[in-house]
Amino acid sequence: MEAVIDLARTLFDSVGVVIEDKRTFLILGLVSKPKRNLDLFVSNGKKWGFVGFYRNFNPRVDKIIGLIEKKGFCAKQMRYPDLDIKRMAIKAGIGCRGKNSLVINPDFGPWLRFAVVETNIPLEEAFPEVTDLCGECTKCLEACPVKGLLEPYKITDKTRCLAYLEIGNPTSGPTPRCNKCLICCPIGKISW
Numbered sequence: 001m002e003a004v005i006d007l008a009r010t011l012f013d014s015v016g017v018v019i020e021d022k023r024t025f026l027i028l029g030l031v032s033k034p035k036r037n038l039d040l041f042v043s044n045g046k047k048w049g050f051v052g053f054y055r056n057f058n059p060r061v062d063k064i065i066g067l068i069e070k071k072g073f074c075a076k077q078m079r080y081p082d083l084d085i086k087r088m089a090i091k092a093g094i095g096c097r098g099k100n101s102l103v104i105n106p107d108f109g110p111w112l113r114f115a116v117v118e119t120n121i122p123l124e125e126a127f128p129e130v131t132d133l134c135g136e137c138t139k140c141l142e143a144c145p146v147k148g149l150l151e152p153y154k155i156t157d158k159t160r161c162l163a164y165l166e167i168g169n170p171t172s173g174p175t176p177r178c179n180k181c182l183i184c185c186p187i188g189k190i191s192w
Helices: 002-011 051-070 085-091 139-143
Strands: 014-020 023-031 075-078 112-119
Touching: 002 014, 002 023, 002 051, 014 085, 023 051, 023 085, 051 075, 051 112, 085 112
Parallel strands: none
Antiparallel strands: 014 023, 023 112, 075 112
């Protein structure tokens, strides 16, 4: 169903397909950048909401799901706890695992954020594997302020990562995320 892939390519910066255990997943990537900050978190005083992510992804994902359903197939957006989305994005050929443990895309570097739609519409995996883009570069390993957190291509304990910790207490207002391992990446450089 090329129409689904064609629409996805007009709505998203990167698109891939993964088929696992007879289940088909459409991997959809958007670049987080100053004018489209997908990492914007807002508090209601009790918990954080991923406002930047939902504001930018949900309308696009709804269009994809609507087209799939219009063609007589089923589709639903999957959530992060249910899937290893980084692994799936890599398998779909969207990027490779970087030394900062994030998906590194040849054009957008580590700035892609992902949504996943599971569907029963016939789609094919047709995206090439992206080989290592980091090479000898160690800028992200050196930039990380939490010593020992990053090993090449692996995060040792994500609960120690300041990008997770600095979101902070929902009653105290937003706290900027660390993102040093993204900002220093020379691939897909974005000015913040």
